[in-house]
Amino acid sequence: MARPSVARRTVMTPILLSALLVAFALVAWAAGSKPFNQTVIDIFLQVIFVVGLYTFVGNSGVISFGHIAFACLGGYVAAWTTIKPMMKGISMPGLPDWLMQLEIPFWGAALAGGAFAAFWALLFGAVLMRLSGIAASIATFAMLAMVNSIYSNWESVTAATSSVVGIPIVRTLWPYLAAAIIAVFAAWAFAISRHGLALRAARDEPTAAAASGVNIPRARLIAFVISGGIMGAGGALYAHSIGLVTPDTFYLGLTFTTLSMLVVGGMGSLSGAVLGVLILSSLIQALRWLEAGVQVGTTTFALPGGVQEIALGAVMILILMFRPAGIMGNSELSGPRRKTKPGQPGHDN
C-alpha cells in the first residue's frame, strides 16, 4: 500500500496550530478590550519570531542568539518606508532620496522587511554556516552585537539610540493573525521540503547525512535565509504594532524571551514553538499583572519590577533540568491518526 505523502501526513499540525491562534484571536475580538487586544497582538508577534527562530534552530540544531538582529533589520525597514517623508527628514536626514519619498502600506513594509532581512541573512549565513556547534552560536551572538552596534550609532539613518517615532500604528489584530498563520505554514512547508528533511537528517546524524550527499552548510544556509526572512517580516510588524523602533528593542531582552519560549516549548517541534509562546506569554502576563499590583482586601500586593524576568529565567532553567527537550519534545500536535500506529518512530519528519 502506498504511503500518503509527507505533506498529507503532517498537514494537521499547522492546521491545528492555526486553529489555536484563530481561537485566541476570536476570544480577544469577543472580549473587545483594548489592552487585551494589544496583548494578543504581542502574542502573535512572538509566534512569528519564535516560529522564525524554530525554522533555523529546530531544523538545524544550531542554537542562534542572533536572530533578533534580523527583526531589527526588518523593524527599521518599516521605519524607513512607512513614516511620512516630512518626519523622516527630521529624524533620519541621511536616507537616500528615493527612500525619503517612499511611503508604502504596512504589509508592503512587512514584505520589504522580510526581503531585506533575508538578503542580509544570506550574506551573514554564507559566512556563519561554515561554523558549527558552539562557535556558530557565539558567532551569531557577534552578529547580533554587530547589528546592534551599527544601528545604535548610525545617527543619520537610524537616529542612533533615540526612538524613531511616527510609524503608522496598526491596531486591529487580523493582519497579525494572518502573518502568524503564514509563518506557521511557511515553517511547516520548509520542514517537510527536501531541504528541511536533509537539514534534520544532518542535525541528527551529521556524518551519515554528509555521506548521503547532504551539503550541510548549504542546507543550513537555506534555513537561515528563510528564518531570517520570517524574523524580518515579524520585526516590521512589531514596529507597526507599537509605532516606534529603537535598537535596544531588538536586543538581548527579546532574544532571551524568544529563545526561552522556544526552549520551553521544545526546540525540535513546530507545535512546541507555538505552545511555548502561548504558555510563557500567559505566565508573563500574569506576572505583569502582579507587578502592577493586586488589591487583596485593603492592601495592594505588588511584586517588585524584574520578578517577571527572574521567574521566566527560573522556569527556563527548571524546564531544561527536568525536561531538556521541552514540553513537546520532538513530537508534533497532529490528528488522532498517529496514535493508532504505536510502532512508528516518535516523529515522522
Place this chain on the structure above:
Amino acid sequence: MGSIMQVVFDALSLGSLYALGALGIALIFGVMRLVNFAHGDVIAFCVFALLWPSVDAVAITFAGNLPWFLLIPFVLCVGAGLSVLSEVVVFRRFRHANPATMMIASFALGFVIRYFLLMLYSSRPKSISLLPALSQPVEVFGARIPLLQVITIAVTIGVLIGLTQFLRRTRFGLEMRAAAENFTMARVLGVRANRVIMGAFALSGALAAAVALILGSQTGTANIMMGANVMLMAFIATVIGGMGSLAGAVIAGFLLGAVATVMQVILPPDARAFRDAFVYGAVILVLIFRPQGLLSARGTKERV
C-alpha cells in the same frame, strides 16, 4: 613617541580586561564544556556588591568604604562565592546535558542575576568612586597615562603568571588540566570531579571580580549591563583563541584589545562610533579562515 606609547598602553589595558574575562570563560569551558553566559552578570554583581547593603543612588555605605586590602579580597570572595553557588544550584544538574542545553541554561541564569540586580538597584546607572587615587596620571616612557592602566596591566600579568604556576605546579592545577584534557579519564584515575569543577568556578568567579574592580574604577559607574560588553568580547576571544585553550584565550583577548584600540586611532572620525562593529566583523572573518580558532585545544574538535 608619547602618543604611540599612549596607544600601546590603551591597547594593553583594554586587552587585559578582555583577557581576564576570556580566561574566566575558558577555565569553565575547559573542565565542563559549558559556555557560561552568566559570566558578564557575575561581573555586574561584583560591582554592585560594593554598594550593598545600601540601594540608594550615590551612597557607598559599607563595602565600598573598606580600605583596599580588605576591599579587594571581599570582592574576589563575592565573585567566587556567586560563581560556586551557581555551579551548586544550577550547573551541577546539567553535567550530562549537551553543551547547547548548558549554554541556554547559563543564558537564563545570567538573566536571573541581572534582573535580581535590577529589582534591588533599578536600571539607572549609579556613580561610585572606587579607589579614586588610581585615576591620577603617571609618566611612563614619555606618555601620561592613568595609574589605573599601569596597575591593570601589572595585575593581569601577575594573575597570568600566578595562574600558570598554579596550573603547572600544584596538585590541584594538575587535576584541573587533566580534567580539561579528558574528563572521564581523569575521573577514572581518581580526580574528584566536584572538587575540580568547583575550583574552576571559584577561580572564574574571582577573575570576574577582578574585571569588576577594574571596570568599576575605570568608569566610576555601576550599571546592571556593564558586564555584557566585556563578556561578549571575552566570548569572542575564547572562540578565536580556540575553545578551551587558556593560552589562546589570553592571546586572543590581548589581540582584540589591540585591534579595537588601533581601529579607534586609524578609523576616520565618522566611522569611530562603529569600532565595535568593525571588531565583530573582523572576528567573523577570522572564523572563516580558522573555524577551530587560532590555538585549538586538543579534545574540543568534533569527533566522528
